[in-house]
Amino acid sequence: MNKSIVSLFFLVAIILLGATGYHYIERFPVIDALYMAVITISTVGFGEIYPLSTMGRLFTIGLILVGFVVLGFFGSSLVELLMERVWSGKYRGKKMKKQINRLKKHHIICGFGRVGKVAVQHLSEAGASFVVIDSSAAACEQMRELGYFCIEGDATRESILMDARIKEASGLLALMPSDPHNLFIALNARELNPTLYIIARSEDKHTEKKILKAGADAIICPFDSAGRQIADNLLAATGGNAKIFMEDQVNLRPEWIIVQEGSGMINKTIGEIARSMRHDIIGLRRSGADRLQPPDETVILQGDQLLIISERNDLTVAEEVQAVPQKIVIIDDNPVIVRLYARLFQKAGFHPLTADSGDGGLALILKEKPAAAVVDFMLPGLSGLEVCRHVRQAVPHESMKLVVFTADDTPLVREQCLAAGADEVIVKSSEASQIIGVVSRLLHP
CATH class of the missing domain: 3.40.50.720 (NAD(P)-binding Rossmann-like Domain)
Known part of the structure; x- marks a missing residue:
């Protein structure tokens, strides 16, 4: 038990003992008995409020002696506690x-x-x-x-x-x-x-x-x-001459790669990814915790971040190895075309996202902010032109490429699409892979 608490307990106990003694020996009222006990133990020198009997005086002598010891013990404990608070590491820590x-x-x-x-x-x-x-x-x-x-x-x-x-x-x-x-x-x-x-x-x-x-x-x-x-x-x-050699300045940068949904790195080991990237992976960030030099056998999960060191004049590591596929939004109400284009884009190394209406496609584009969007000219709800106009109000040309594909090959339709913000207009044909080449050229000119 804490020393200061023990001393306080003894002080309260001796005060109560003194008040009880005065109440039963001298028949003092409770308040007067308590007052008499306090002034006696504290030795303040106040006079007696009532004349004391012989037994009362003997009790007072004993109370003064015991109370003086208890009061001294309490005072030393209090001073010690204060000094500990002042000189403790906690106080010094706050001050520092x-x-x-x-x-x-x-x-x-x-x-x-x-x-x-x-x-x-x-x-x-x-x-x-x-x-x-x-x-x-x-x-x-x-x-x-x-x-x-x-x-x-x-x-x-x-x-x-x-x-x-x-x-x-x-x-x-x-x-x-x-x-x-x-x-x-x-x-x-x-x-x-x-x-x-x-x-x-x-x-x-x-x-x-x-x-x-x-x-x-x-x-x-x-x-x-x-x-x-x-x-x-x-x-x-x-008498010799010391030569100082200056090393060339290294033009380098650290780069964090985020393992997003659909990434080819998911379920692969650190060693496999490092070999395919031709870069050392020196850090792994998972669920807010950082690990230095993670073991080669560590399996990568979605949401992980990898720390890579690359040359500043290189392409980014993501571009270099396509570790994080670029998102492509495909908007068409024909499920056959959607499945076809999604499969072709996925084989080409992209991460396709699909929608079957103009409203749903616009919401998907604004949420995911893909690298490019392929939009059908004729859509339920918002038309392809309206989708392009809304996107261009929110996203500049440099941040996202828009491709409109249509069955109408008239110059007027093409002009309307370009005026609405499209980067390219493609006429639907049996050669479905054409659109893959157009999108790749727009993203990597």
């Missing part, structure tokens, strides 16, 4: 959080290992403001004892980086002993603050390029740096 929230143009150090300690020391000597993030409670306690700002937590989590005021920071050091963790820190930090200068630690030469792709501005390898410094010192001491 307020101080961190006032920081601007500061630096964030992720990891308080051997390299992190040296970085902290140099930043402190330079008078720079900084926040350290480390998952070790002991390391954070050591930092706080030194008077430094420290946040206990996983630096790969966005919420922890936000607690460190990453949006207001000017620089970040990713100094975790694990290269995948440093990669993910660099990725999250770059997304949260595009202007942040990020330096990341790397132990493996093969992962340096990946970390740069994820968003780091520079890479440090403690052992390589130490070796170069030793060699430079040796050359300087013996």
